[in-house]
Amino acid sequence: DAGVTQSPTHLIKTRGQQVTLRCSPKSGHDTVSWYQQALGQGPQFIFQYYEEEERQRGNFPDRFSGHQFPNYSSELNVNALLLGDSALYLCASSPRTHATNEKLFFGSGTQLSVL
Amino acid sequence: EDQVTQSPEALRLQEGESSSLNCSYTVSGLRGLFWYRQDPGKGPEFLFTLYSAGEEKEKERLKATLTKKESFLHITAPKPEDSATYLCAVQAGGSQGNLIFGKGTKLSVKP
Numbered sequence: 001d002a003g004v005t006q007s008p009t010h011l012i013k014t015r016g017q018q019v020t021l022r023c024s025p026k027s028g029h030d031t032v033s034w035y036q037q038a039l040g041q042g043p044q045f046i047f048q049y050y051e052e053e054e055r056q057r058g059n060f061p062d063r064f065s066g067h068q069f070p071n072y073s074s075e076l077n078v079n080a081l082l083l084g085d086s087a088l089y090l091c092a093s094s095p096r097t098h099a100t101n102e103k104l105f106f107g108s109g110t111q112l113s114v115l
Numbered sequence: 116e117d118q119v120t121q122s123p124e125a126l127r128l129q130e131g132e133s134s135s136l137n138c139s140y141t142v143s144g145l146r147g148l149f150w151y152r153q154d155p156g157k158g159p160e161f162l163f164t165l166y167s168a169g170e171e172k173e174k175e176r177l178k179a180t181l182t183k184k185e186s187f188l189h190i191t192a193p194k195p196e197d198s199a200t201y202l203c204a205v206q207a208g209g210s211q212g213n214l215i216f217g218k219g220t221k222l223s224v225k226p
Contacts, residue, residue: 004158033213035216040218041218042119042202042204042216042217042218042219043159043202043214043216044216045213045214045215048213056213058213090158090159092158103161103164104149104159104161104214105161106151106158106159106160107158108156108157108158109156109157109158111156
């Protein structure tokens with residue numbers, strides 16, 4: 001049973017460019033959340049997708065956008081990259097049927113470096 | 116504002132030397148407190164969920180406890196393979212699932 005898979009694992013971009021990160025949730029999960037983890041910090045919630053709609057959003061600018069496909073996979077897009085966007089981007093999935101997000105399953109992340 | 120503070124930032128132990136990690140939280144209506152383990156270059160791995168004060172959960176050498184203001188992760192007789200960053204997170208009552216994480220405690224266990 002494959003867990004949460006993310007691609008690519010590493011990415012280098014320059015300021016002002018745009019980037020797309022991809023995530024496939026764990027089998028049986030239909031809710032996908034994205035988190036940003038800067039070096040030495042805990043993960044910060046970006047947004048959550050369920051039934052192909054953004055359901056909740058953290059304190060991130062509109063440069064951060066996402067999408068969820070009918071097969072529950074998801075993309076995170078970041079426009080006009082800034083140096084401060086350099087971080088590990090984590091995707092987490094969960095089954096919506098649970099009352100809480102117990103056992104959020106995380107992927108290994110995409111390490112984004114902005115030069 | 117919902118907030119999670121973990122201490123210490125880093126902890127070095129000798130193999131077999133038991134200790135505790137602290138997680139203090141301020142949240143409007145706690146729905147759950149979560150402990151995760153994160154190895155370098157990997158995503159967080161779920162350890163425990165605690166829901167109410169007085170609750171305790173154990174897994175191998177780890178034991179998590181919860182009060183109304185903080186949680187402790189007790190590590191008994193740690194081994195080098197327990198070396199990792201331990202993250203604490205809370206889910207607030209008004210949220211629909213997002214977690215608020217602390218900065219983590221980086222644990223190193225030397226043989």
